[in-house]
Amino acid sequence: MLLEIRDLHVAYSGIHALQGLSLHVDEGEIVTIIGANGAGKSTLLNSISGIVRPYQGEISYRGKTLTDKAHRVVAQGIVQVPEGRQVFANLTVEENLLLGAYLRTGKASVQASLEEAYELFPRLKERKTQYAGSLSGGEQQMLVIGRGLMAQPKLMLLDEPSLGLAPILVNLIFKIIQTINKNGMTILLVEQNAHKALAVGTRAYVLETGKIIREGSGEALLKDPVVQEAYLGTKRETKKRKEADSATWAL
Amino acid sequence: MNMVLQQIINGISIGAVYALISVGYSLVYSILKFSNFAHGGVMMLGSYFGLLGLQYLGLPFPLAMALAIVGSGLLAVLNERVAYRPIRNRNSPLLYLLISSLGVSIFFENFTIVTIGPNFRTYPPVLPTDSLMFGGLSVGRLDIIIFVMAAVTLSLLTWLVYGTKIGNAIRATSYNMRVSRLMGINPDMIVALVFFLAGASAGLGGVLFGIKYTVWPQMGILTLKAFIAAVVGGLGSLPGAVVGALLLGTAETFAAAFVSSAFRDLFSFALMILIILVRPAGLFGKITEEKA
Numbered sequence: 001m002l003l004e005i006r007d008l009h010v011a012y013s014g015i016h017a018l019q020g021l022s023l024h025v026d027e028g029e030i031v032t033i034i035g036a037n038g039a040g041k042s043t044l045l046n047s048i049s050g051i052v053r054p055y056q057g058e059i060s061y062r063g064k065t066l067t068d069k070a071h072r073v074v075a076q077g078i079v080q081v082p083e084g085r086q087v088f089a090n091l092t093v094e095e096n097l098l099l100g101a102y103l104r105t106g107k108a109s110v111q112a113s114l115e116e117a118y119e120l121f122p123r124l125k126e127r128k129t130q131y132a133g134s135l136s137g138g139e140q141q142m143l144v145i146g147r148g149l150m151a152q153p154k155l156m157l158l159d160e161p162s163l164g165l166a167p168i169l170v171n172l173i174f175k176i177i178q179t180i181n182k183n184g185m186t187i188l189l190v191e192q193n194a195h196k197a198l199a200v201g202t203r204a205y206v207l208e209t210g211k212i213i214r215e216g217s218g219e220a221l222l223k224d225p226v227v228q229e230a231y232l233g234t235k236r237e238t239k240k241r242k243e244a245d246s247a248t249w250a251l
Numbered sequence: 252m253n254m255v256l257q258q259i260i261n262g263i264s265i266g267a268v269y270a271l272i273s274v275g276y277s278l279v280y281s282i283l284k285f286s287n288f289a290h291g292g293v294m295m296l297g298s299y300f301g302l303l304g305l306q307y308l309g310l311p312f313p314l315a316m317a318l319a320i321v322g323s324g325l326l327a328v329l330n331e332r333v334a335y336r337p338i339r340n341r342n343s344p345l346l347y348l349l350i351s352s353l354g355v356s357i358f359f360e361n362f363t364i365v366t367i368g369p370n371f372r373t374y375p376p377v378l379p380t381d382s383l384m385f386g387g388l389s390v391g392r393l394d395i396i397i398f399v400m401a402a403v404t405l406s407l408l409t410w411l412v413y414g415t416k417i418g419n420a421i422r423a424t425s426y427n428m429r430v431s432r433l434m435g436i437n438p439d440m441i442v443a444l445v446f447f448l449a450g451a452s453a454g455l456g457g458v459l460f461g462i463k464y465t466v467w468p469q470m471g472i473l474t475l476k477a478f479i480a481a482v483v484g485g486l487g488s489l490p491g492a493v494v495g496a497l498l499l500g501t502a503e504t505f506a507a508a509f510v511s512s513a514f515r516d517l518f519s520f521a522l523m524i525l526i527i528l529v530r531p532a533g534l535f536g537k538i539t540e541e542k543a
């Protein structure tokens with residue numbers, strides 16, 4: 001087992017966001033988590049990444065308790081691509097990508113990854129000297145995914161990567177996910193695009209108000225009547241407000 | 252005409268020293284979003300460190316300067332560890348950091364008075380003070396040396412922040428500390444580095460102030476001008492801090508030369524208020540727009 005989470009509880013001043021969540025991810029899998037807005041999907045990924053602190057429960061990675069320091073989690077090979085196009089707007093596209101490789105050493109291999117990222121997203125190459133803040137929303141989403149890939153993680157946590165993208169790009173993103181998985185990267189994918197996410201996933205969990213209510217293979221969940229009604233019914237539009245903690249006077 | 256040129260040269264020389272100090276205000280602001288009023292105390296102690304090296308340890312000037320630069324850099328790091336990090340770790344309002352910095356500033360001043368004494372001290376004559384004539388202009392050699400030292404330091408700092416990997420990490424952390432952690436950046440390390448850079452530049456500024464004027468426990472008050480310069484340039488902007496400082500230095504020198512030196516400080520504050528009214532984010536401050 002690569003990652004194992006047992007009885008995880010997270011509370012934000014009053015809101016009990018995760019209520020005893022347990023799941024596991026095996027090496028080489030694509031594990032999908034679907035759930036409605038506010039179900040606790042991002043909270044789960046942020047607990048793994050060391051950004052929020054659970055008050056109960058355990059996260060272990062390769063059999064050992066995972067560090068709760070965010071930068072050490074990255075050093076262990078677990079990298080999160082956050083939701084909502086969180087680029088560094090005051091840095092250029094290329095500087096953003098290079099920051100993805102912050103902990104990597106070896107100029108040549110980082111440069112090779114940069115070329116790969118540009119190959120995946122030629123649009124980013126055309127705009128490499130432009131400030132990330134000036135990119136369109138979809139381009140920013142490509143950038144955060146590219147930035148995550150630059151880290152060459154063992155386990156990648158993807159938080160709603162397809163949100164707000166044109167259908168053709170959504171297909172591209174899911175194709176990329178499958179390709180990098182084939183090349184050896186394990187993936188924990190959070191999505192509201194349940195159809196596609198369940199189709200690519202080896203296994204999947206359904207998260208509802210902080211608890212896992214269903215789990216199984218992607219195919220099985222696609223056929224599950226509860227899942228069909230709640231997550232595969234009429235397409236819902238979700239709008240996200242982009243948060244920038246402290247953008248006003250950044251360098 | 253010569254008179255005007257002369258004042259511009261004087262203004263740029265004093266502005267360059269302000270710049271060394273105002274970049275520290277801006278750097279810290281860009282990362283932690285508060286005005287660190289203990290910065291003046293760090294500058295003052297940097298000035299004393301230089302004096303200590305020269306007079307009591309008998310060091311040659313370059314070594315004494317290095318002592319002041321490294322000493323005040325480390326002092327600023329310690330200042331952050333002890334007085335700001337505990338507040339940051341509790342996610343307290345930014346105002347608490349500002350209040351804490353005022354407390355530290357008072358502590359530095361009184362600590363100096365108690366341990367070193369309240370009197371004014373002067374640097375031994377380490378740098379030449381004669382003037383050179385260029386055409387009809389007389390330029391103090393000291394002013395030239397000060398300007399060159401400040402310019403070299405500021406260029407190095409700019410290169411570090413805008414041209415290196417660690418600089419990318421500093422700017423990313425200043426934009427969004429939470430997301431920077433997802434890159435594997437340790438924000439505490441970045442904060443410490445930023446305080447070191449701010450403190451070290453202030454230390455050099457303190458030595459140069461000490462040579463040009465004198466050294467005394469309340470000399471931190473001189474950095475109020477550097478703070479104004481940082482606000483005028485746009486708090487958090489490195490180029491803004493430098494341009495603001497040069498502008499303020501020149502404006503001040505002009506006010507003193509052509510109006511009256513009594514009006515000098517009035518002029519500085521008026522300039523700051525005017526700029527804040529016209530451009531609330533300062534000359535270089537950018538209000539980064541959010542993308543939906």
Ligand SMILES: Nc1ncnc2c1ncn2[C@@H]1O[C@H](COP(=O)(O)OP(=O)(O)OP(=O)(O)O)[C@@H](O)[C@H]1O
Nearest residue numbers: 012013015017035036037038039040041042043044
């Ligand atoms: N920083 C916070 N402070 C307070 N409450 C929070 C915070 N972050 C999340 N919450 C709350 O915790 C719950 C779970 O939020 P979370 O962001 O994990 O949901 P999500 O499943 O990712 O939703 P979405 O699909 O909208 O991204 C929500 O009720 C939310 O309002």
Ligand SMILES: [Mg+2]
Nearest residue numbers: 041042043083
């Ligand atoms: Mg979310």
